Amino acid sequence: MTAAREPLRRLKGDTADLHQQAELHVRILDADATLTDYRHYLAAMLGYHAPLEDLLQAHAGLGAAGFDAPRRRRAPMLATDLLALGDDPRGVPQCTSLPPVTSLARALGVAYVLEGSTLGGRYILAKLPPPLERLRGHATAFLVGYGPETGSHWRAFAAIVARELTTRAAEDEAVAGARETFVRLIDWLAPRTRAAGGSLREAS
Numbered sequence: 001m002t003a004a005r006e007p008l009r010r011l012k013g014d015t016a017d018l019h020q021q022a023e024l025h026v027r028i029l030d031a032d033a034t035l036t037d038y039r040h041y042l043a044a045m046l047g048y049h050a051p052l053e054d055l056l057q058a059h060a061g062l063g064a065a066g067f068d069a070p071r072r073r074r075a076p077m078l079a080t081d082l083l084a085l086g087d088d089p090r091g092v093p094q095c096t097s098l099p100p101v102t103s104l105a106r107a108l109g110v111a112y113v114l115e116g117s118t119l120g121g122r123y124i125l126a127k128l129p130p131p132l133e134r135l136r137g138h139a140t141a142f143l144v145g146y147g148p149e150t151g152s153h154w155r156a157f158a159a160i161v162a163r164e165l166t167t168r169a170a171e172d173e174a175v176a177g178a179r180e181t182f183v184r185l186i187d188w189l190a191p192r193t194r195a196a197g198g199s200l201r202e203a204s
Ligand code: HEM
Pocket: 008, 011, 012, 019, 022, 023, 024, 026, 029, 112, 113, 114, 115, 116, 117, 118, 119, 120, 121, 123, 124, 185
């Protein structure tokens, strides 16, 4: 088996099509995005992140590889943002069709999607349309993510990936995990974030 030279680069390249699709289901950068769109986005992301972060935290191999799942959790940031907007995060529906978090390589593929999205969060935060700009610093903890530590967290994750995905088979497995994470997120977001208006529970 050949050694995997740049597994992170491959994860990016082999999921680029799905990243593009996922972007289509995040309406908060639309010029006419509303506060309701933003609340739906937060609720939908919480319903996906919370149970998936539970799975990552429960994966012993991931912890042993140096992935500090409890410290990397971002579901609490989503809950904080919803509370800041007057919504109760406890009522948010949770996704039950999650990507499997089985082998370490799979788990790393899943974690890649959640961790990588911290890089995009900063971009989204900077580009919020006028109707949502006033939320900055008030209900944007999730988009801020790790803040000034974003770069160091990402490099630490990249080091784990480079250390653990050392065969082509492991890389393939991680790519499959990452792709499934995107696909299931897209399926989860599609009915929840497209239409403005209605309640957070309408698509549960
Ligand atoms: C409107 C929606 C989105 C926009 C505009 C966006 C934008 C971006 C940008 C600009 C980057 C590159 C940042 C950098 O390299 O510094 C990025 C990276 C990334 N985003 Fe998104 N993103 C969006 C939604 C999402 C979603 C919903 C997910 C999945 C949870 C996601 C997952 C990722 C991942 C995994 C990377 C890392 C790519 C790499 O390997 O470098 N993104 N995004």
